[in-house]
Amino acid sequence: MKKVSSLIIFSLFSLLIHAQSTPRCQHQMTPIKTTTSDTMDVLHYDINLDIVYLSKKSISGYTDLKMTTKHNGLTFVKLDLLKLSIDSINVDGQSISSWSYNDTILSFALVNAMNIGDTVICSVYYHGMPIKDPSGWGGFYFSNDSTFAFNLGIGMQDNPHNYGRIWFPCIDDFVDRATYDINIRVKNGKLAVCNGTLESTVIGTNSTEYRWKLHNDIPAYLASVAVGPYVAVLDTFHGANGAIPIAIYVKSNMVNQALASFANLKQILAAFEQYYGPYRWERVGYVGVPFSSGAMEHATNIAIGLGYINGTLAYETLFAHELSHHWFGDLVTCSSASDMWLNEGWAVFSESMYQEMVYGKEAYKDNMRGLLYDVLKNTHGRDGGYYALAGIPHNLTYGSTIYDKGGTVAHSLRGYLGDAKFFNMLNAYMSQKAFSSQSSTDFRDFITTNTGINVNDFFSSWVDEPGFVHFSVDSFYSGTGMNPPYSVQVWMRQRLNHKPNFANSNRVPITFMDNQWNRVDTIIEFSGVTGSQTYSLGFKPTAVFCDLDERLADATTDYAKVIHNTGLIDLPLTFSKIDVKQISDSVLIQMTHNWVAPDSIGITYPGLRISSRHYWTVNSIPSSNYDARISFHYYKGVDFDNDIIKNKDDSLVILYRPHGAMAWQKVKFTKTGPWIAGYIEVDHAQNGDYVLAAYDYNYLGLHDYKNVRGKLKMKVKPNPSSSVFNFEVNDDRPAYIVIYDSVGKEIAKVEMVCQVDKSKGIWSPNGLPSGHYIAVLFSMDGSPSYKTSIIISE
Numbered sequence: 099m100k101k102v103s104s105l106i107i108f109s110l111f112s113l114l115i116h117a118q119s120t121p122r123c124q125h126q127m128t129p130i131k132t133t134t135s136d137t138m139d140v141l142h143y144d145i146n147l148d149i150v151y152l153s154k155k156s157i158s159g160y161t162d163l164k165m166t167t168k169h170n171g172l173t174f175v176k177l178d179l180l181k182l183s184i185d186s187i188n189v190d191g192q193s194i195s196s197w198s199y200n201d202t203i204l205s206f207a208l209v210n211a212m213n214i215g216d217t218v219i220c221s222v223y224y225h226g227m228p229i230k231d232p233s234g235w236g237g238f239y240f241s242n243d244s245t246f247a248f249n250l251g252i253g254m255q256d257n258p259h260n261y262g263r264i265w266f267p268c269i270d271d272f273v274d275r276a277t278y279d280i281n282i283r284v285k286n287g288k289l290a291v292c293n294g295t296l297e298s299t300v301i302g303t304n305s306t307e308y309r310w311k312l313h314n315d316i317p318a319y320l321a322s323v324a325v326g327p328y329v330a331v332l333d334t335f336h337g338a339n340g341a342i343p344i345a346i347y348v349k350s351n352m353v354n355q356a357l358a359s360f361a362n363l364k365q366i367l368a369a370f371e372q373y374y375g376p377y378r379w380e381r382v383g384y385v386g387v388p389f390s391s392g393a394m395e396h397a398t399n400i401a402i403g404l405g406y407i408n409g410t411l412a413y414e415t416l417f418a419h420e421l422s423h424h425w426f427g428d429l430v431t432c433s434s435a436s437d438m439w440l441n442e443g444w445a446v447f448s449e450s451m452y453q454e455m456v457y458g459k460e461a462y463k464d465n466m467r468g469l470l471y472d473v474l475k476n477t478h479g480r481d482g483g484y485y486a487l488a489g490i491p492h493n494l495t496y497g498s499t500i501y502d503k504g505g506t507v508a509h510s511l512r513g514y515l516g517d518a519k520f521f522n523m524l525n526a527y528m529s530q531k532a533f534s535s536q537s538s539t540d541f542r543d544f545i546t547t548n549t550g551i552n553v554n555d556f557f558s559s560w561v562d563e564p565g566f567v568h569f570s571v572d573s574f575y576s577g578t579g580m581n582p583p584y585s586v587q588v589w590m591r592q593r594l595n596h597k598p599n600f601a602n603s604n605r606v607p608i609t610f611m612d613n614q615w616n617r618v619d620t621i622i623e624f625s626g627v628t629g630s631q632t633y634s635l636g637f638k639p640t641a642v643f644c645d646l647d648e649r650l651a652d653a654t655t656d657y658a659k660v661i662h663n664t665g666l667i668d669l670p671l672t673f674s675k676i677d678v679k680q681i682s683d684s685v686l687i688q689m690t691h692n693w694v695a696p697d698s699i700g701i702t703y704p705g706l707r708i709s710s711r712h713y714w715t716v717n718s719i720p721s722s723n724y725d726a727r728i729s730f731h732y733y734k735g736v737d738f739d740n741d742i743i744k745n746k747d748d749s750l751v752i753l754y755r756p757h758g759a760m761a762w763q764k765v766k767f768t769k770t771g772p773w774i775a776g777y778i779e780v781d782h783a784q785n786g787d788y789v790l791a792a793y794d795y796n797y798l799g800l801h802d803y804k805n806v807r808g809k810l811k812m813k814v815k816p817n818p819s820s821s822v823f824n825f826e827v828n829d830d831r832p833a834y835i836v837i838y839d840s841v842g843k844e845i846a847k848v849e850m851v852c853q854v855d856k857s858k859g860i861w862s863p864n865g866l867p868s869g870h871y872i873a874v875l876f877s878m879d880g881s882p883s884y885k886t887s888i889i890i891s892e
């Protein structure tokens with residue numbers, strides 16, 4: 099299923115934000131186990147309902163449940179049924195006189211005790227007005243104009259979420275699977291669309307019964323009905339298992355829109371068959387319903403908002419998401435709500451996968467980069483914290499962690515295993531686990547067995563823990579050899595973003611390149627904080643790139659591009675852009691925005707706060723071929739630069755280091771924009787790391803003074819400065835300033851010029867080394883009256 103809210107938002111600085119669904123619930127609840135599929139097993143449901151007068155918003159009829167038992171001596175049946183009224187119950191054709199029903203659980207005694215191998219048919223006759231979920235998402239809907247009625251099989255807020263029980267008695271969990279006959283009687287002129295195949299139609303004087311049969315087994319939440327003035331848009335998909343009918347049910351005036359909106363449906367099916375194995379269902383089906391907040395993946399009968407079938411491809415990703423559930427969710431179902439990432443994370447991953455097939459590999463990368471950016475920036479805000487995928491709290495079953503972060507972790511597993519093993523494994527998983535439920539650990543163990551790569555450490559870190567790992571190439575050494583083979587040593591570094599433990603058994607793609615663009619790609623394996631490996635190469639690399647092809651969704655957003663011309667180039671989702679001033683030949687540039695704190699080795703500037711959130715890495719080859727100005731974005735945002743920018747008089751600077759093994763140093767820059775957001779611009783881009791830092795205004799004494807006699811204040815602007823400092827004192831008595839270096843040595847004396855109510859002085863450091871200095875104001879009698887820090891920048 100997918101809740102859809104907004105699609106695309108542009109921020110103040112036109113940074114593309116990948117907005118995802120934001121389902122939120124108010125209460126944390128412990129999952130309630132109502133009935134038990136441990137003792138009972140429903141084999142088949144035969145649902146017979148009248149949904150004739152839609153204005154009454156009610157249903158009536160009966161459901162036959164063919165059941166068996168998993169234990170000997172079963173005497174009682176317990177079924178889920180929510181807020182309907184029971185009319186009568188038969189067990190194997192015999193009417194029973196008593197049952198217990200509390201609006202949630204229906205229980206009754208069997209006529210004869212059941213043993214393993216026995217079956218019984220229980221017929222429950224009932225009626226009532228089926229409910230909606232308290233959140234408004236999920237349940238049974240009757241349109242106000244009495245045109246449509248339909249169900250959505252998940253209640254986003256209810257506990258359990260499973261919503262088969264709102265319209266038929268059932269075992270309503272993710273484990274119990276059954277086949278279905280669904281026979282719905284509707285007013286003539288309407289059509290009832292359900293799962294599977296329309297077997298027959300019985301036309302009466304005023305009403306018509308539509309008889310549907312689903313041959314494959316599904317959990318109850320995937321059973322569906324939609325009633326409306328439908329026509330079928332028909333086609334055939336020739337897939338791996340032969341010809342499969344496609345039937346999309348829409349209003350009669352929407353046929354052309356449906357044809358246009360689903361133009362790529364067969365390509366999407368072919369993509370998923372290639373990636374995940376054959377489509378194993380008897381029909382490909384969608385039904386348009388008057389719902390504007392998403393869609394629900396009822397098996398072979400996806401309920402999709404009519405508004406999304408608008409004749410464009412704008413909602414193709416949503417169609418693909420739901421279709422992918424016919425592998426992840428419907429075919430192999432999560433075994434509990436706390437394993438929901440196996441359904442929804444993989445459906446979100448499939449949103450990128452189908453784009454790879456239909457629109458190309460760059461489309462996949464762009465989509466995944468946008469998703470990862472969104473996850474790193476927004477998911478913890480939406481879900482109210484950082485959560486692990488496995489064992490997600492009940493109120494976050496349909497949250498951004500499960501969907502969006504789940505999608506990025508599936509992508510990382512692809513990078514971890516490599517495409518060949520990854521897709522072979524998924525094909526085998528769908529084949530061997532078809533029509534069953536699996537937990538996160540079941541999936542983990544399957545992968546290890548199937549691929550021969552032990553993924554226990556991957557799951558421990560990426561699935562079972564909150565937060566993010568971060569990988570970087572700390573440094574490399576190509577040695578002094580003049581002839582091949584060259585011995586090249588690479589040092590890796592792991593950092594963490596809201597994650598408790600360092601990950602082990604990491605497999606990080608790295609790329610060696612020289613100035614002739616000779617290239618070798620490999621995987622470096624290491625555990626813990628640091629790792630190192632030595633390689634023998636036929637060329638001497640001048641650059642080593644970390645994850646150049648963005649195969650791992652670690653705490654980075656990267657953008658790599660070959661540039662040929664001068665001009666301004668946006669580097670999307672990296673909070674930076676580059677203005678190429680001069681270029682002699684092509685340059686490959688990789689900009690990495692690192693969503694982790696850099697280490698502060700070598701920070702010796704008093705009063706300087708270095709970012710605890712992020713830094714950038716520039717890697718380009720050949721770096722001598724171009725000259726560029728880089729603009730780094732700063733903004734005083736929550737979880738962004740509000741750790742260093744606290745006050746309008748703070749002084750923002752940028753630091754640089756050639757690589758992770760060297761100390762931070764100051765670089766010249768210009769700042770554009772107001773104090774809360776703008777760009778720090780650095781001329782002559784160099785390979786290495788850049789990080790924002792700020793001097794506290796209290797330390798610098800930069801606060802504006804108020805010209806009140808008796809309260810002496812001194813203002814220094816600009817500060818830091820490389821060329822000139824202007825001093826202003828709110829006192830017009832004669833005075834002078836002495837500049838001292840950091841060890842107290844007198845450097846210069848500045849005479850103050852008196853004006854009305856104030857005095858001013860000006861001083862140039864004239865080639866003094868950059869660093870921290872003290873300016874002290876003296877009265878003419880030699881008594882110090884005010885002291886402040888100044889910074890000479892490079």
Ligand SMILES: [Zn+2]
Binds near residue numbers: 423445
């Ligand atoms: Zn979904």
